[in-house]
Amino acid sequence: MRRYLVLGFAAGLLVDAVCAAGRSGKPNVVIILADDLGYGDLRCYGHPVIRTPNLDRMAAEGIRFTSFYSAAPVCSPSRVGLLTGRNPNRAGVYDWIVENGNRPARESRHLVHLRRSEVTLPKLFREAGYATFMAGKWHCNTLFNSDAQPRPSDFGFDHWFATQNNAAPSHENPANFVRNGKAVEKLEGFSCNLVAREAVDWLEERAKSKSDQSFFLYLALHEPHEQVASPPALVKRYLPAARNEAEAQYFANVENLDAAVGDVLGALDRLGLSNDTLVIFTSDNGPETLDRAPGTQHSYGRPGPLRGMKGWTTEAGVRVPGIMRWPRRIKAGQVSAEPVSSLDLLPTLVALAGAKVASNLDMDGADLRRVWSGGAVKRSRPLFWVYYHAFNDQVVAMREGSWKILARLDGGSLPKINNVTEATAPGVRQAKLTDVSLYNLAVDIGEATDLAGAETKRLREMSAKLEKLYGEMTRTMYVWPDPKQPD
Numbered sequence: 001m002r003r004y005l006v007l008g009f010a011a012g013l014l015v016d017a018v019c020a021a022g023r024s025g026k027p028n029v030v031i032i033l034a035d036d037l038g039y040g041d042l043r044c045y046g047h048p049v050i051r052t053p054n055l056d057r058m059a060a061e062g063i064r065f066t067s068f069y070s071a072a073p074v075c076s077p078s079r080v081g082l083l084t085g086r087n088p089n090r091a092g093v094y095d096w097i098v099e100n101g102n103r104p105a106r107e108s109r110h111l112v113h114l115r116r117s118e119v120t121l122p123k124l125f126r127e128a129g130y131a132t133f134m135a136g137k138w139h140c141n142t143l144f145n146s147d148a149q150p151r152p153s154d155f156g157f158d159h160w161f162a163t164q165n166n167a168a169p170s171h172e173n174p175a176n177f178v179r180n181g182k183a184v185e186k187l188e189g190f191s192c193n194l195v196a197r198e199a200v201d202w203l204e205e206r207a208k209s210k211s212d213q214s215f216f217l218y219l220a221l222h223e224p225h226e227q228v229a230s231p232p233a234l235v236k237r238y239l240p241a242a243r244n245e246a247e248a249q250y251f252a253n254v255e256n257l258d259a260a261v262g263d264v265l266g267a268l269d270r271l272g273l274s275n276d277t278l279v280i281f282t283s284d285n286g287p288e289t290l291d292r293a294p295g296t297q298h299s300y301g302r303p304g305p306l307r308g309m310k311g312w313t314t315e316a317g318v319r320v321p322g323i324m325r326w327p328r329r330i331k332a333g334q335v336s337a338e339p340v341s342s343l344d345l346l347p348t349l350v351a352l353a354g355a356k357v358a359s360n361l362d363m364d365g366a367d368l369r370r371v372w373s374g375g376a377v378k379r380s381r382p383l384f385w386v387y388y389h390a391f392n393d394q395v396v397a398m399r400e401g402s403w404k405i406l407a408r409l410d411g412g413s414l415p416k417i418n419n420v421t422e423a424t425a426p427g428v429r430q431a432k433l434t435d436v437s438l439y440n441l442a443v444d445i446g447e448a449t450d451l452a453g454a455e456t457k458r459l460r461e462m463s464a465k466l467e468k469l470y471g472e473m474t475r476t477m478y479v480w481p482d483p484k485q486p487d
Contacts, residue, residue: 026128026214026353027326028277030268031345032261033082033218035075035137035225038287039319040304041254047302049241050254054262055281058325062279063334063372067441068322069341069399070285073311073387075165076112076139078284078342079220083120083140083155085346085365087384091118092478093140095389095418099164100143107419108480113141113149115478119361121346122156125216128355133202134160135195136220137167145178153180157218161198167191167222171253172229190231191222192260200267207271214353219264223257226288228298230256250300265325275328278352282342283320286310289391307447313390313397313406314447330372338376339399341383344368362476384469388417388428396433398466402442405462407433421482429474433467 041047044056044064071081076097077088084091091114098109114120122132134157141149144164152160160180167174174194175186187194199217206215234252235245242248261281268274287301289309303309303316311317322340324330343365350357351367366379382400389395394406395416409431420428438452438459452459 026130027329028215028217028273029125029349029352030217030264030277030279031082031219032264032279032281033079033136033220034257034281034283034321035220035222036285036288036299036301036310037224037254037257037283037321038301038303038309039306039316039321040302041224041287042258042321044323045321046304049238050251052255052258054258054265055321055323058261058265058279058281059323061327061332062323062325062330063336065322065324065340066335066337067339068282068320069318069339069383070283070320071342072385073285073313073317073390075137075225075284077387079137079139080114080118081364082284082342082345083114083122083218084118085121085343085363086118086361087343087364087386087473089386089420089473089477090362090364091115092420092480094387094420097139097142097165100146106483107417107424108421108483109419110142111480112419113143114155116150116154118155119357120155121349122152122216122218124156124346124350124355124357125353126156126158128350128353129213130353131206131211131213131215132156132158132218133199133215134162134218134220135198136162136191136218137165137222137225138162138220139165145181145183151181159202161195162220163222166225166227168227170227170229171222190229190256192257193263195219195221196260196263199264203267203271203273216349217264220284221257221260223260224250224253224301226295226298228253246298247300249298253298274325278324278326278329278349280345281321281323285318286312286316286320305446308392311387311389311391313385313387313395314392315404315441315445317387317390318385318397324372326372334372334374336371336374338368338371339383339401340368340371340377341365343383344377381469382465384466384473386470386473388414388420390416394435394437396466396470398462398469399441400462400465402440403458403462404439404441404447405459405466406437406439407463407466408435409433411435419480420477421480423482425474425477425479428477429471433463433470436463436466438462 072078080088171191230252238248238251288299306316308314308316
């Protein structure tokens with residue numbers, strides 16, 4: 001059972017849809033975000049078992065990045081970074097966001113949400129005349145679908161079909177989707193297929209209405225995050241190659257994700273929209289660690305040659321698959337080692353759409369369009385991560401060119417925290433960078449050889465930049481009020 005979409009379409013409608021985006025003069029944009037997909041989980045990134053023909057095809061028809069980075073090593077801040085083009089600490093999203101009622105007082109985590117004042121991609125697209133659509137995992141507020149905190153529609157999405165966090169009770173037959181503010185009854189099928197179906201239906205309705213309005217689609221798939229559930233026929237096919245049934249479930253989960261991507265790509269092709277549509281595929285962070293927490297018994301994601309896993313500031317936590325296809329603009333078959341980030345998507349896409357961003361807004365990404373023709377990204381600041389609850393000790397990291405520097409805070413004595421409040425902000429701001437390591441990723445992708453002692457001049461220069469970045473980030477980060485009740 002490989003498809004859950006019925007995708008038949010009249011030939012006359014196809015003709016009407018051809019080059020719709022071309023008539024508006026602005027490209028369509030589709031961002032597809034996987035959840036906890038590891039750098040080594042796709043066939044085109046070296047996985048020896050999992051079949052991913054649609055993403056492999058997308059890479060062959062576009063550009064595949066070998067140094068693509070997420071904005072954070074965990075889900076909520078990574079998504080906030082992608083949507084805003086800013087380091088998520090600026091927005092006050094430091095860790096994954098709890099659900100309503102889950103640990104309500106500890107570190108004020110119940111307050112955390114993407115604030116209405118943040119400038120987001122869908123807002124900018126809508127201001128530029130685009131139709132905007134979101135389906136899948138939101139995970140940008142604690143109070144989902146409540147007047148107390150902004151919904152996806154408050155950030156510029158015309159149509160949204162989403163869950164707060166994970167599909168529940170699992171990917172199969174989820175019962176927690178909301179469509180445009182109204183709860184949806186229990187659905188039949190698997191989450192990624194349902195998300196793809198929602199997108200394809202929306203595209204087909206636009207084609208029926210002969211709309212020539214450019215569109216922005218954001219598809220935040222739940223797969224392969226736990227709770228993993230996959231089509232039985234796919235699981236059965238993987239059993240001979242897997243160590244156990246749980247690993248077969250994971251392999252099948254990634255292939256089913258790939259099938260959902262194929263459904264969306266197929267709809268774009270069928271509707272004559274592919275040439276005028278930039279499709280971007282990536283992951284929110286690296287792969288989950290097996291049995292790290294209850295419910296992670298299916299987490300067989302692979303980091304490939306990278307060090308660490310999800311939640312680490314080392315490469316495996318933030319270096320993720322990154323693929324882009326746009327037949328009209330991106331030459332097929334490219335593989336790029338240029339370091340790029342999900343933070344770069346907003347400045348790049350805003351430029352394509354002709355949207356405007358206020359000049360006084362602190363942006364951490366850069367326009368990456370030069371990379372499509374073999375150039376380099378021109379950055380005003382290096383790629384930079386601070387994750388105060390990292391599973392490794394060096395919670396601060398920065399990449400500049402092929403070099404990566406990591407540091408502890410106060411020798412590791414600064415407590416690891418999930419959120420920054422008024423009580424903890426002074427300690428965070430005053431913390432000193434210590435125990436610095438330096439790696440040349442061009443020859444040491446696995447961060448195996450610390451060159452801090454051998455590259456003293458480079459270490460001094462990069463340490464100074466890291467300290468400056470850390471100081472600037474902690475000055476501008478959003479700080480939440482302290483809990484009104486004891487932890």
